[in-house]
Amino acid sequence: MYGYSGRMFVYEVVGLQDSGDSNSPIRQSGSQRITVPYNRMSAIARSIKQRGGTIVSITPLGEASPTVQSPTTTPSPDAKSMIVHPPSNFEKVPVNTYKPKSPFVGKCTENYPLVREGGSGIVQHVTFDLSGSDLQYLEGQSIGIIPPGEDEKGKPHKLRLYSIASTRHGDFEDNKTISLCVRQLEYDHPETGERVYGVCSTHLCQLPVGSDVTITGPVGKEMLLPDDEDATVIMLATGTGIAPFRAFLWRMFKEQHQDYKFKGRAWLIFGVPYDANILYKDDFEKMAQDYPDNFRLTYAISREQKTAEGGKVYVQSRVSEYADELFELIQKPNTHVYMCGLKGMQPPISETFTQEAEKRGMNWDEMRKAMKKAHRWHVEVY
């Protein structure tokens, strides 16, 4: 189904009590190598765990065969297939075309609400016209916005970063616009109890069409989408963390631009408080309908859905629920995992991956480090 069903992989395992397998010689490092067909990877990993073993590396057979190494380190998997290349139409990733001292002043062309009735808070889709600028950007990058006015010290406001929600071609495919997905920050002051509204997010959420907006950037190389049109892309988002994934999904399924024809697999796990807070819901559901073999959409609706234990359903609950499939996918050398949204999501998601890996005889810390090194693990939380 993913183009890997006929492939063989090599597990390097330490601590197996009795391999009973003359085909898995013990190596100098104390580890053993076991050749595993793709469709039996999870079952064999479980059996290794039951026999007291730990998998320290997984390598596609015939590719980058690992040399003798310490049993606690995972080799960098087949780097060739995993490096994220800048797209062919960019010599390199564009960064800081506009700096804070010389920003570009664009115009707001669209500003519409994304939260439906019954949802919580205000989130707007905001688009700016970039005509007359040299601002080019890639999916997964961010831009800076400098709000007008001064801070409490009388200094001009500093820039705030926002993930870009449109593809490099813009929402109208004319290479002239950029879009953001912005939540208005609002909270009760912890001492005075007074309602406080964020400076820049309020500026953006209330920006009238036709108004000026001061833009810097683009910045960021952490969240770039791989060039590989056959990649598997797993996206974990909370709230406005959906922004870069909207760009990815538009590029994959909506644009079908001549420079990129996605044929791989995409899986979005999206955490929101209420159904009415599912940003871009119709768009995503249409894509899932149109590309059922390529796009899987899973929600975690924390205040409406319940776990079997009666708790809130969060992104990490879904990671746990679908751990068998996720771990099978993650072991493929062209699977990328992205996490974006609330800072608070990172520790519980890491904890869930750690526990689920342990159940399968794997070491998540080593796996994550190897994925990070191979540019397959991407995190942007704020």
Ligand SMILES: Cc1cc2nc3c(=O)[nH]c(=O)nc-3n(C[C@H](O)[C@H](O)[C@H](O)COP(=O)(O)OP(=O)(O)OC[C@H]3O[C@@H](n4cnc5c(N)ncnc54)[C@H](O)[C@@H]3O)c2cc1C
């Ligand atoms: C890489 C990156 C990408 C981002 N992408 C997006 C995006 O796509 N969409 C989006 O909406 N935002 C995004 N953000 C967040 C964004 O940059 C701003 O931080 C956010 O909009 C708030 O800015 P503000 O000017 O409205 O708030 P400010 O006026 O700057 O107020 C923020 C300050 O308020 C205080 N504060 C905030 N909450 C509370 C609380 N509950 N209790 C007490 N004090 C509090 C803190 O001191 C905080 O520093 C991103 C951030 C980063 C770093």
Ligand SMILES: NC(=O)c1ccc[n+]([C@@H]2O[C@H](COP(=O)([O-])OP(=O)(O)OC[C@H]3O[C@@H](n4cnc5c(N)ncnc54)[C@H](OP(=O)(O)O)[C@@H]3O)[C@@H](O)[C@H]2O)c1
């Ligand atoms: N003032 C308002 O009206 C208002 C409204 C909505 C959000 N907010 C605040 O805005 C911030 C985020 O907004 P957003 O647009 O990015 O997201 P959002 O739309 O609020 O969605 C965030 C989702 O992530 C969940 N979540 C919270 N903590 C998590 C954790 N540690 N791990 C995994 N999931 C977690 C939330 O669940 P739960 O929230 O159900 O726990 C919710 O389902 C939050 O601080 C939120 O409190 C304010």
